[in-house]
Amino acid sequence: MSLVLQALVNGLVSGTLLAVPAIGFTAMFAVLRFPNFSVSGVATLGAFAGYVAYAASFGLVGSLAVAFAVAGAVGLFFDRTAHLPLVRQGALPAAIASIASGLVLENLVRLGFGNDLRGFDRPIARDIHIADIRVSPQQLETMGMALAVMLAVFAGLAFTRIGKAMRASADNPELAALKGIRPRRVAMMASFVGMGLVGIGGMLLGLDSSIDPLTGTRILLSIFASAVLGGLGSPTGAVLGACLIGVAEELSVLVVGSPYRTAVGFFAILIVLTLRPRGLLGERAF
C-alpha cells in the first residue's frame, strides 16, 4: 500500500513538472495549429542553458529565467524561419520540419557537451518522512517553482492584453484579426512563451535526475500525452493531463517495470483518441 502511495506522490511531483512544458506545447498548438515536435530539442536546450547558468552561480530562479529566455528565443527563431512558412502548405510539412529542428538542437548540444550525463550540483538535504511516504526537500522546491511558473502563466493568460489576445486568436483567428489583434504578434508571443515554458520544463525535470542530449526526446511522448489527454489547446487540460500521466507513469513502474515507463504516454494517447478524441477538457477535436 505504501508503495502505491509513494508512487502517487512521486507521480504528482513529476506531473507538476511535466505540466509546464505541456502548457507550452498545447498553447503553441492552439495558436500556431501544428504539433511542434521540436519541443524535444528545445527542452534539452533549456536544460543545458539552465545547467550552464546554474554552474555560473546564477541561483535556481536565475537559471530558470536563463532557460526560459534561451529556449524561448531559439524556439521562436526556428518557428519563424523553418516552421511557420510551411504551415501555409498544411500542418504536416511544418510538423516534419519541426522534427528536423529538434534534431538540429539536440545535435548542437551534443557537439558542445558530448553524450555524458550531467547533474545539477545541488546541496544535499535529508528526506522528509510523513508516515511511510518519502519526499525530498529538492522535490518540494522544484515543485514549488513549477507551480509558481504555472500561476504566472495563467495570470498572464487571464489578465494581460497579450494573454487575452492569444486566447482570442486560439478561439477564432479570423474574428480576432477582425477585432484588430495582429496575428503575427500573437503567433510570435505564443512561440516565445510556449518554447520558454518547454525550456523551463526541460530544466525542472533535469533538476530531479540528470541531463544529456536525449533529455528532451525522453519526455516528448509524455508532453504530447499530457496535452492530448487534457484536450489539445487547453492549458488547464494540459495541467490535469500532466498530473494523470505523471501518476500513471509512476504506477506503471510498479506493474510492468521501469523500462516501459515511456510507453505509458503512447497507450494513453491511443486510448484517449479512441474513446474521447477531444480530451478531458478540450472543446473540440481539432
Added chain:
Amino acid sequence: MLNYLLFIATMGSLYGLLALSLNLIWGGAGMVNLGLAGFFAVGAYASALVTTSGHGPILAGWMLALIAGGFAGLVVTLSTTRLREDYLAIVTLGFAEVVRLLAANETWLTHGTDGISGIPGPWKATLGPDFNAAYLAIVLAVLGAVFVLVRRLDRSPYGRVLRAIREDAQVAQVAGKSVLRFKAEAFALSAAIAGLAGALYAHFTSYIAPDLFLPLITIYIFLAVAGGGTGRPAGALVGAYLLMLLLESARFFVELVPSISAVQRAALKELLIAVTLILVLRLAPGGLMPERIPVAPRPRAQGKR
C-alpha cells in the same frame, strides 16, 4: 571497393523501398508515418525470429514480415484515421518508440539489446563471395515489383481516390468514398512494404538490434521523399539513391573535420542531415520530380438530349 559499392547500392535500394512505402501514404493520401523505423523493425524482427528461433525458411520470414507490418499498420490507424493527420503523426512516433522498447526489453524473445545475430542469408553458403551481388539482385527485383505495384496503384482509380482524400477528405466522403477504409488500407499496405524492407535488411546484414532502428531512419526517408518529390513513386526512388549519396558524402565530410571526437562527428553528421531536410522543405517543396497532376478529361456528352 566492389563490396562497398554493392553495400551502398543494396542499402540505397532498401531506403528506396521505405521511400516508396512513405510516398504511398504521404504523397498519395496525405498521411504521415513518423514511425517508419518502427514498422521497418517489426518486419526485421518478424523475419529474423522465424528463421533463427523458428528455423523456418527465409521466404516464410519475408511473408510474415509483410503480414506483421501490415497488421501493425492497421492497429495504429484504427484509432486515428478518423481524426486529423497530426494525431497520426504523434501516434506513429510513439509506436516506433514502443517497438524499440519491446525489442530492447523482451529479452526472452528478442535477446534484448544484444540483438539477434546469425540471421541466415539466402544460399549464402553456396554463393560465398558472390552473396552480396546476388542479394542486391534480389533486393532490386523486389524493389522493381513494389515499384510497378505502387505506380499502377497511383494511376488507378484507387490512387485517384487517395489523392482526392488528400486534397479534401470531406468532398471524397460526399462522393461516396469510405475515407476511413481507404486510409486504413493505404496505411496498412505502406506499413507492409516497410516491414518487407526490414526483413530484407535483416537477412542482408545478418544482425539486428534495437539500436539499429532509431527514429533517425524515419528522418532519412522523409528527406528522400521530400527531396525526390512527394506524390511520384519515381521521385521517391531517385530521392532514396540521392539520400544514400548524401549520407556517404556526409560521412566522408565529417571525417575531414579536424580534432573532434567520434561523438561530435556523429552529431555533426545528424546535424547536416536535419538541416538539409529543413532546407529541402523550405526551398524545394515539390522536390526534384514534382507530382504531375493530369488534366481532368473533358466530360463526354451524355447521350441524346
